[in-house]
Amino acid sequence: MVVCEKPDAARRVAEALSEGSPSITLTGGVQSYSFARKGERYVVCAAQGHLYDVSDPFAERVVYPVFDVEWFPHDLVEKEAAVASRRIAAIKALAKGATRFVNACDFDAEGETIGFNVLRYGCGGAEGSALRVRFSTLTREELKEAFDRAESSTRDALASAGRARHVIDFVWGVNLSRALSQSALGAGQRYRTVSIGRVQGPTLGFLVSREVEIRTFVSRPFWAVHAEFEKERTRFSAGYSVERIYTRAEVEKIEGDCSGCEGQVEAVKRSVLSQPPPPPFNIGDLQKEAYRHFRLPPNRTMQAAERLYLDALISYPRTNSQKLPRSINYRRILQAVGSMQEYSIAGDLLNGDLKPVEGDKDDPAHPAIYPTGERPGSPLGSSEARVYDLIVRRFIAAFAPSARREAVAVTIAVDGHQFRLGSRNTLEEGWLRYYGRYAERVQAEMPALREGDRLKLVSIQHEDKFEPRPQRYNQGSLLEKMEKENIGTKATRAEIISTLVARGYVGGESLTASDLGMSVIEVMKRHAPSVLSTGLTRDVEEKLERVGNGTEDVKELIRDTIRTISRQLDELNANEGVVGRDLSSAALATGSDQDVLGACPVCKSGKLRVIRSRKTHKRFVGCTNYSKGCRASAPLPQRGAIKPANKACRTCSWPIVYVRRGRFPWRLCVNPKCPAKEAKKNAL
Amino acid sequence: MRCRLCEREASAGLCQYHEDAKRAVERAYQLWKDAYGTLGWNEYLGMVIRNPETGQWAVEVARLMRSPHES
Numbered sequence: 156m157v158v159c160e161k162p163d164a165a166r167r168v169a170e171a172l173s174e175g176s177p178s179i180t181l182t183g184g185v186q187s188y189s190f191a192r193k194g195e196r197y198v199v200c201a202a203q204g205h206l207y208d209v210s211d212p213f214a215e216r217v218v219y220p221v222f223d224v225e226w227f228p229h230d231l232v233e234k235e236a237a238v239a240s241r242r243i244a245a246i247k248a249l250a251k252g253a254t255r256f257v258n259a260c261d262f263d264a265e266g267e268t269i270g271f272n273v274l275r276y277g278c279g280g281a282e283g284s285a286l287r288v289r290f291s292t293l294t295r296e297e298l299k300e301a302f303d304r305a306e307s308s309t310r311d312a313l314a315s316a317g318r319a320r321h322v323i324d325f326v327w328g329v330n331l332s333r334a335l336s337q338s339a340l341g342a343g344q345r346y347r348t349v350s351i352g353r354v355q356g357p358t359l360g361f362l363v364s365r366e367v368e369i370r371t372f373v374s375r376p377f378w379a380v381h382a383e384f385e386k387e388r389t390r391f392s393a394g395y396s397v398e399r400i401y402t403r404a405e406v407e408k409i410e411g412d413c414s415g416c417e418g419q420v421e422a423v424k425r426s427v428l429s430q431p432p433p434p435p436f437n438i439g440d441l442q443k444e445a446y447r448h449f450r451l452p453p454n455r456t457m458q459a460a461e462r463l464y465l466d467a468l469i470s471y472p473r474t475n476s477q478k479l480p481r482s483i484n485y486r487r488i489l490q491a492v493g494s495m496q497e498y499s500i501a502g503d504l505l506n507g508d509l510k511p512v513e514g515d516k517d518d519p520a521h522p523a524i525y526p527t528g529e530r531p532g533s534p535l536g537s538s539e540a541r542v543y544d545l546i547v548r549r550f551i552a553a554f555a556p557s558a559r560r561e562a563v564a565v566t567i568a569v570d571g572h573q574f575r576l577g578s579r580n581t582l583e584e585g586w587l588r589y590y591g592r593y594a595e596r597v598q599a600e601m602p603a604l605r606e607g608d609r610l611k612l613v614s615i616q617h618e619d620k621f622e623p624r625p626q627r628y629n630q631g632s633l634l635e636k637m638e639k640e641n642i643g644t645k646a647t648r649a650e651i652i653s654t655l656v657a658r659g660y661v662g663g664e665s666l667t668a669s670d671l672g673m674s675v676i677e678v679m680k681r682h683a684p685s686v687l688s689t690g691l692t693r694d695v696e697e698k699l700e701r702v703g704n705g706t707e708d709v710k711e712l713i714r715d716t717i718r719t720i721s722r723q724l725d726e727l728n729a730n731e732g733v734v735g736r737d738l739s740s741a742a743l744a745t746g747s748d749q750d751v752l753g754a755c756p757v758c759k760s761g762k763l764r765v766i767r768s769r770k771t772h773k774r775f776v777g778c779t780n781y782s783k784g785c786r787a788s789a790p791l792p793q794r795g796a797i798k799p800a801n802k803a804c805r806t807c808s809w810p811i812v813y814v815r816r817g818r819f820p821w822r823l824c825v826n827p828k829c830p831a832k833e834a835k836k837n838a839l
Numbered sequence: 840m841r842c843r844l845c846e847r848e849a850s851a852g853l854c855q856y857h858e859d860a861k862r863a864v865e866r867a868y869q870l871w872k873d874a875y876g877t878l879g880w881n882e883y884l885g886m887v888i889r890n891p892e893t894g895q896w897a898v899e900v901a902r903l904m905r906s907p908h909e910s
Contacts, residue, residue, distance in 0.1 A: 371860040373867040374892035376874045402874050624892045737848075779846070 156253035157199040158246070158273050158285075160260040162186065163465040164293060165201035168259055171298035172197060185245035200249055202260070205229055206239045207272040209325040219333035220724055222717050224322055226272060243277050250278040256285035257305060262520050263473055264703060265646055268317030282314070291521045293467040294529060316703035323695060323716045327353040330720050331686060334727045335678070338735035349675060349738060350658060353692055354643040354651050356679060359660050359668070360687040361636055362628060363676040366668040374621040378406045381618070382574050384418050384567065384610040389602045393567055393574035399620075406617050413569045418610040421568040431557045432586035434477035434514030435523035436549050438645045439638050441472070441542070444549075446631035448593055449541050450664075453634050453649035459538040460524070460546075467529050469546055473646045474521035477514025479553065483525060485509040489554065491528025492547055500589060501551045511553040525550050548590050555586035560597070565604050569612060576601055627665035642692045678737045682730050683723040691719065752776065752799045752825065753810030757787035763810055763825070765797060776810075776825050789825045792816070806831040844899045853900070860896035864904065881905055 159165040169177035169188030177188035177199070187200040208229045211221040229239035250256075256278055260270035274282040290301040328350065335349040351359075380395035400406050436444070441460065442453035451459070460472035470483075479485070486509055493501035513523075526547045535543060559582040567574045578601040581587065587594040628636065630652055637648045655661045660672030668676075679686050695716065701707035727734055755761040761780030768775065773793055778785040789809070791797060795816030802811045809826035824831065840849050847854035853861060864887060871886070872878045878886075884905040887893050893901070 367856060367859070368894075370894040370896040371856065371863050372892065372894035373860075373863045373887060373897050374890055375867060375870050401870075402876075404876060621890060621892045624894060 156250060156255070156278070157197060157257040157259050158270055158278070159199060159201040160266055160269050161203060161465060162201040164259070164261075165199045167293040167465070167467060168298055169197075169199040171293075171295040172199075172302060182245040182248050183241055185242050187245065187249055198249055198253065199259075200246055201242075202246075202269050202273050203238060203242055205265075205269055205272075206243055206246075207276060209321045211329065217333065217337060219330050219337070220721065221329055221333075222326060224325055226276065226318075246273060246277040250281070253278070253281075256281040257288060257302070258282075258285045259288045259290075259301075261471060261473070262289045262291070263471075263646070264313050264317035264320070264644075265473075267314040268321065271311075271314035271318065283311075289520075291470045292527045293465065294527050312705040313703045315709050316699050319702055319709045319713060320699055322713060323699075324353050326713075326716060327720060328355075330724055331356075331683065331727070334724055334731075335675070335734065335738065338727065338731045339738040341731060341735045351675060351679060351686060352651070352654070353695065354637075354647065355654060356686045357640070357642055357689045357692050358633070358637060358651055359655055359672055360676055360689075361633070361640075362655070362661050362666055362668040363673050365625060365627060366673065368625050369627065372624040374624065375401070377401050377620050377622065378403065379618045379620055380406060380409055380615065382413065382418070382567075382569065382615045383613040384574075385613050386602055386604070386608060386610050390613060391576065391602055393565070393576040396566075396573040396575055399622075400617075409572055410615050410617065413572055413612060413615050416570045416612055418567045418569045418574070418612050420565060420604050420606055420608040420610065421573070422564075422566040423604055423606055424564045426562050426564075427582065428560045428562060429557045430560060430585075432512045432552045432555055432590070433549065434512055435479055435525060435553045436546060437475050437477050437514075437516055437518070437523055438472050439475075439634060439648070440477070441524060441546065442634055442649060443631045444545060444593070445542055446629065446634075448545070449538075451538060451541070452630050452653070454653045455538055456542055457649050459536070459542040462536070462539050463543055463546075466531065467527055468531060468543060469527060470523075470525050471521045472524050474518045474524060475516050475645050476518035476521060476523045477516045479511045479513065479523050479525060479550075483522060485511065485554065488526060488528045489551065492526055492551065495530065497544075498547055498551065504551065504554050504589075509554055513553075545593060548593060552586040552590040552594075555589045556583075558585035558587045559583040563601065565601070567610060627663075627667055629665050633666060640689045640693065641696060642689055644696070674738060678734055681737065682727050682734050685719065686723055751779075752812055753801070753803055755780065755785060755787050756803070756808035756826075758783070758785035761785050761787075763787065763789075765791065789827055791825065792823075804829055804831065844896075844903060856896055857900055860894065860900045861904070864897055864901050 157168060159168055165188060169190065172192050173188070173190030177190040180187050180189060185200070187198055189196065189198045191197070206229050207226045209224050210227050211218070211224055213221065228243050256274055258270035258274060260266035271282050274285050286305040286307060288301040288305045290297050332350040335351065339349055377399040379398065380400060381392050382395070383390055383392050395409065400409070438457065438460070442456045445451040445456040446453065457472070460469065463469045464472055486505065489501045489505055489509070492498045493505070524546055526543070531543070561580045561582050562577065564575065564577045578599040579597045581596060581598065587596060633652055634648055637643050643651055655672070659669055660675065661668055676687065685691055695712070698707050698712045702709045702712060750765040752763045752765065755763050755778045758778060758780045761778040761783070763776050763778055765774050766777040767773070774791050776789040776791055778787040792814050795814045798813045798815065798820070800811040800813055800822065803809065804811055804824040804826065807824065807826045807829045809824055809829065812823050812825055813820040814823055841847070842849040842854035842857055843852050844857050845854060847856065864884075867887070868880070868883055871883050884901045887901045888898050888905070
């Protein structure tokens with residue numbers, strides 16, 4: 156019995172091993188494949204990602220601390236994962252007749268964990284005796300070879316690391332999140348989940364720090380000076396040798412000194428730069444590049460890459476490696492992709508010796524991402540098509556020669572001051588040609604100048620400028636920051652960013668920390684600062700890696716984690732009242748309270764929010780500055796869900812809300828005396 | 840005690856964030872004075888408030904500092 160990680164992978168394995176004719180059986184609605192191979196009967200079944208998940212036996216969201224955890228069928232932990240139990244039942248039924256088991260899940264920590272759990276809990280404890288197959292693509296040839304080389308399972312350490320990661324992340328997240336949620340509830344807020352995770356905390360910390368930097372930023376003025384020169388009726392501009400001049404007096408001096416003078420070319424420096432191709436993609440580089448070119452969020456790139464892998468079009472994408480081993484057969488792949496019309500250019504590389512450029516990063520389990528050379532069976536979805544094109548072009552470019560660029564730097568002297576201009580030209584395209592539209596081409600023209608040339612100074616101008624405020628992270632640069640800080644893994648980083656967005660902690664294309672996100676970080680900084688420490692998160696990450704290598708004791712790591720969490724929980728518990736008050740007041744102050752509709756147009760400093768009358772239990776709009784005398788209020792529809800539109804009415808500046816009752820929501824300005832409403836009434 | 844500019848807790852008039860912004864506004868004054876030669880405090884605050892690069896909290900603090908009551 157062969158256990159695969161996903162149904163599509165099971166189909167591919169069955170088709171490869173059976174030479175295309177497996178029979179399909181339905182067990183409780185779950186497909187499996189059976190066939191004969193080399194005198195043995197095979198049954199191939201699939202998990203669907205994680206069929207088992209860690210949870211606490213109490214299943215009560217208010218109980219904490221929770222340190223006794225168990226593995227449960229996934230749908231008992233996540234209600235929406237309803238298929239897990241059905242699939243587990245099918246696997247158990249199929250396993251009854253099996254004499255040998257093969258773990259054919261993805262060859263990494265997550266795959267080991269999925270396979271280990273299915274074999275242990277679904278196949279009667281077969282995890283120790285099962286064979287392991289290792290492959291990086293789902294092509295027929297590689298799958299057949301992998302099964303011919305199946306080895307006894309030697310990667311218990313990796314499964315142990317994968318399982319430990321789930322336990323640690325659960326213990327970390329559930330305890331701290333419950334402590335925060337309970338504190339907020341105790342302070343009189345309605346129950347709401349305030350979650351914080353092991354990697355989520357430091358990542359949100361980066362975003363909040365940047366937001367604070369931006370909001371407290373005071374720029375510094377500076378000036379940029381340019382001179383316009385003329386040579387043989389050709390005019391061109393050159394910048395002053397110091398790009399930022401911080402005093403107006405200095406600008407005036409430069410302008411005064413240069414006025415009426417002529418320029419002389421002092422130096423012309425030419426250099427030729429050789430620029431090698433970028434290394435083939437690992438998953439992080441692919442996600443960053445896909446974001447840069449297509450604005451595709453990292454999790455969408457991951458999904459697209461996984462789809463392409465399951466369609467046997469690319470190799471396994473969850474890899475850190477930037478290396479391509481010779482064993483993948485460079486020539487065969489280049490020939491195969493070159494036979495596709497859009498990549499026919501690859502054929503030009505087949506004449507020479509094939510040696511790809513490689514990066515420093517390596518991954519013991521998988522090579523860098525490469526195309527298998529198989530043609531897509533059907534038209535690819537938009538994201539998949541773009542990611543595929545990027546991968547193929549990057550792969551081809553890795554075999555191409557370096558690009559050669561010429562840089563020219565000219566210095567022009569004017570009465571003791573220096574001005575500079577430069578140009579860059581591509582002499583030989585090299586790999587740029589193969590990477591196509593994804594390659595950055597720099598082309599800056601300038602007139603032909605020689606040392607000693609005398610130039611007419613036509614004019615000299617300055618521009619008033621201000622230092623720009625720091626940039627917010629986008630999904631690509633945040634991913635890069637996480638990689639640099641070594642928090643999260645190649646497989647989880649994209650998901651963590653998506654979780655922060657889903658929780659409402661950040662939003663927008665440039666990731667802006669929301670007020671709620673800021674409140675959570677404020678509270679954690681005050682009462683459990685270690686949780687935000689990148690050092691601590693990185694330390695756990697490194698220890699997990701060592702568990703995977705078999706050089707760290709997993710039990711000791713889990714004990715350590717529990718000790719750390721306990722200390723933080725003690726601190727939070729000791730300050731439960733203050734934490735709750737901080738969360739409530741921060742939520743109210745910053746508008747992260749979901750009931751806040753927008754700014755009060757009457758007092759200008761308060762916020763209008765939905766309030767429920769204690770007497771009548773009816774809801775209405777009131778101002779948070781009521782106690783300071785603001786009497787702004789308005790009635791609200793008593794039925795239907797009310798959601799702020801985060802916009803103010805153009806006529807009266809009161810907030811706009813969406814009211815949903817039935818299928819379609821309607822927009823409403825909450826001001827009953829809005830002149831626009833009056834005008835509409837009169838028009839009718 | 841609440842911050843004069845938002846509802847966050849404050850020990851001396853301003854919350855930690857607005858206090859940081861205030862320090863940034865004060866620190867930058869010398870740089871702006873050096874840059875322009877002469878620059879009055881209120882004129883400086885006006886320029887900081889109008890500057891699109893200035894952060895939201897720094898603008899709020901600058902407005903507060905510019906009010907006649909504060910100066």
